[in-house]
Amino acid sequence: MKALYSYSIASNIILLSFLIIIFASHVKASSSSSIDNFLECLPSYSNSSSFPISNSVYTRNNPSFLNVLQSYIRDSRFNTSSTPKPLAIVAALDVTHIQATVTCAKSNGLQIRIRSGGHDYEGFSYVANVPFIVLDMFNLRSIDIDIASETAWVQAGATIGELYYKIGKKSKIHGFPAGACFTLGIGGHFSGGGYGNMLRKYGLSIDNIIDAQVVDANGRILNRKSMGEDLFWAIRGGGGASFCVILSWKIKLVRVPRIVTRFDVPRTLEQGVTDIVLEWQQVSSIIDRNLFIRMQPMVYKYKQGGNSNKTIRVSFSGLYLGRAKSLVSLINKRFPLLKLQRHDVIEMSWVESTVSFFIGNGKPLEVLLQRTPSPPRLYGKHKSDFVKTPIPRSGLEKIWEKMIELETVFLQWNPYGGRMSEIQENSTAFPHREGNIFKMQYLTTWEDDSDEVMSRNLKGIRDLHAMFTPYVSRNPREAYLNYRDIDIGSN
Numbered sequence: 077m078k079a080l081y082s083y084s085i086a087s088n089i090i091l092l093s094f095l096i097i098i099f100a101s102h103v104k105a106s107s108s109s110s111i112d113n114f115l116e117c118l119p120s121y122s123n124s125s126s127f128p129i130s131n132s133v134y135t136r137n138n139p140s141f142l143n144v145l146q147s148y149i150r151d152s153r154f155n156t157s158s159t160p161k162p163l164a165i166v167a168a169l170d171v172t173h174i175q176a177t178v179t180c181a182k183s184n185g186l187q188i189r190i191r192s193g194g195h196d197y198e199g200f201s202y203v204a205n206v207p208f209i210v211l212d213m214f215n216l217r218s219i220d221i222d223i224a225s226e227t228a229w230v231q232a233g234a235t236i237g238e239l240y241y242k243i244g245k246k247s248k249i250h251g252f253p254a255g256a257c258f259t260l261g262i263g264g265h266f267s268g269g270g271y272g273n274m275l276r277k278y279g280l281s282i283d284n285i286i287d288a289q290v291v292d293a294n295g296r297i298l299n300r301k302s303m304g305e306d307l308f309w310a311i312r313g314g315g316g317a318s319f320c321v322i323l324s325w326k327i328k329l330v331r332v333p334r335i336v337t338r339f340d341v342p343r344t345l346e347q348g349v350t351d352i353v354l355e356w357q358q359v360s361s362i363i364d365r366n367l368f369i370r371m372q373p374m375v376y377k378y379k380q381g382g383n384s385n386k387t388i389r390v391s392f393s394g395l396y397l398g399r400a401k402s403l404v405s406l407i408n409k410r411f412p413l414l415k416l417q418r419h420d421v422i423e424m425s426w427v428e429s430t431v432s433f434f435i436g437n438g439k440p441l442e443v444l445l446q447r448t449p450s451p452p453r454l455y456g457k458h459k460s461d462f463v464k465t466p467i468p469r470s471g472l473e474k475i476w477e478k479m480i481e482l483e484t485v486f487l488q489w490n491p492y493g494g495r496m497s498e499i500q501e502n503s504t505a506f507p508h509r510e511g512n513i514f515k516m517q518y519l520t521t522w523e524d525d526s527d528e529v530m531s532r533n534l535k536g537i538r539d540l541h542a543m544f545t546p547y548v549s550r551n552p553r554e555a556y557l558n559y560r561d562i563d564i565g566s567n
């Protein structure tokens with residue numbers, strides 16, 4: 077909400093023009109003739125002989141239509157027969173296909189949904205309740221790295237796994253701060269902020285973006301200079317789709333040590349985890365910025381004397397931009413309750429740490445290139461909050477009790493501070509900077525198709541979110557744009 081307020085000041089002209097042109101165009105005819113006119117319009121705006129636009133268009137009667145649509149659906153809630161489908165998918169093969177899609181959708185009163193990696197938690201990149209076209213970016217995925225200038229141009233349809241892999245192939249001392257899940261699309265992920273385990277040292281992805289190529293509502297190709305600083309400000313944190321189509325980003329690589337250190341240690345209630353969490357809240361956002369420790373509380377079920385029992389187990393996952401020995405001594409000095417031992421930590425290269433952080437140690441780097449996540453079918457619902465004062469013991473105890481009752485919701489606490497506190501809240505459209513101890517994600521996921529399981533899980537996550545009200549930011553209650561949550565409201 078803070079983000080909405082601030083970007084509406086600086087960019088309302090751009091926003092309004094884009095929304096009015098694209099979204100408020102009067103629907104001229106029924107959608108069946110609109111789609112025919114749209115398809116007829118395309119070739120006149122894209123006459124590339126190497127990439128005929130007919131090769132990128134999938135209408136509903138194309139045998140590959142459903143397969144293309146489903147290839148980048150990442151939440152089964154939006155993969156049902158009753159989920160509204162686009163009239164067509166344009167899987168752009170070059171920039172003229174984007175220009176043609178924007179221009180012809182506008183002139184025919186059709187909305188477009190832009191999709192890069194398809195991870196939107198509410199399916200906004202491929203679902204709409206009005207006649208619409210999906211502009212799919214997955215074919216546009218080039219990554220050009222220039223180590224001499226420590227920069228790269230990355231197209232929107234590339235995944236962050238592909239980016240990490242290519243950086244790792246070119247250099248042992250460079251990296252890029254972005255998310256954990258390899259299949260995230262560069263297009264959506266960066267435009268909402270993009271955070272990962274180097275945010276305390278280097279900030280968000282957007283804090284390391286120096287240029288962009290976009291297509292605006294008039295079908296023009298613009299870069300930072302020609303779009304102007306207002307639009308360039310808005311697309312770094314304000315979400316791309318509100319403003320334009322992002323074709324590619326120019327990023328500044330960051331320096332990483334040749335050897336970094338990782339750990340994952342679980343602690344339960346029986347091991348005194350509440351005290352450890354209290355100490356984590358005191359130190360995690362002010363400790364050495366080379367250290368990031370994510371905390372993940374979840375319900376853990378176990379058998380005890382034939383009875384099943386439940387407890388809270390919190391996993392502490394760390395990345396340290398330094399060697400094992402200095403990590404262990406740092407933690408023992410500043411965060412002693414964690415009782416981290418030398419055998420708990422493991423040294424590796426930065427690119428190996430990207431694999432290790434998301435799926436564990438010992439996997440080949442090629443997993444970074446996989447585009448299909450596992451499991452292939454998964455339902456989910458996510459919410460977020462920012463925490464500015466430590467949650468007291470009494471609060472933690474209430475939360476654990478509620479989580480144990482619900483069983484199905486787990487949390488991810490990501491510490492801020494360091495570089496995040498140095499960047500002014502108005503320097504990009506992502507305003508959550510100084511004053512935050514951590515950002516929290518609520519997660520619930522399930523594999524069962526039943527409506528009953530779905531409504532129980534949706535209720536569970538909403539109830540837990542409501543219970544957190546006294547402990548999180550207020551006036552406004554802040555949320556992370558990339559953790560799309562329709563419960564907050566929509567326009």
Ligand SMILES: Cc1cc2nc3c(=O)[nH]c(=O)nc-3n(C[C@H](O)[C@H](O)[C@H](O)COP(=O)(O)OP(=O)(O)OC[C@H]3O[C@@H](n4cnc5c(N)ncnc54)[C@H](O)[C@@H]3O)c2cc1C
Binds near residue numbers: 257559
């Ligand atoms: C498993 C999982 C793990 C995640 N982990 C992290 C994490 O570690 N850190 C983090 O910051 N976030 C994380 N997220 C959230 C993620 O950043 C957002 O879901 C992000 O929007 C995904 O981008 P996408 O391109 O894959 O999604 P899409 O669904 O393709 O797009 C998301 C939004 O961006 C718009 N958009 C997409 N491409 C473009 C484009 N080229 N131009 C303009 N607008 C565009 C879409 O229209 C939509 O509104 C995670 C999400 C999932 C599902």
Ligand SMILES: *[C@@H]1O[C@H](CO)[C@@H](O)[C@H](O)[C@H]1NC(C)=O
Binds near residue numbers: 121
């Ligand atoms: C077709 O391409 C040529 C050369 O690339 C260009 O000059 C011309 O304007 C294009 N026509 C349309 C309708 O876009």
Ligand SMILES: *[C@@H]1O[C@H](CO)[C@@H](O)[C@H](O)[C@H]1NC(C)=O
Binds near residue numbers: 146150151152155454
């Ligand atoms: C969507 O449905 C298709 C066809 O049933 C299936 O192959 C695919 O795995 C599903 N994807 C998700 C995320 O549910």
Ligand SMILES: *[C@@H]1O[C@H](CO)[C@@H](O)[C@H](O)[C@H]1NC(C)=O
Binds near residue numbers: 383
């Ligand atoms: C479950 O564990 C708690 C804490 O260890 C214990 O007090 C309780 O008796 C256990 N319940 C059962 C049914 O074993």
Ligand SMILES: *[C@@H]1O[C@H](CO)[C@@H](O)[C@H](O)[C@H]1NC(C)=O
Binds near residue numbers: 500502503
């Ligand atoms: C941010 O705010 C400061 C102080 O109010 C102002 O000087 C600065 O110009 C602003 N920066 C941007 C990018 O708007």
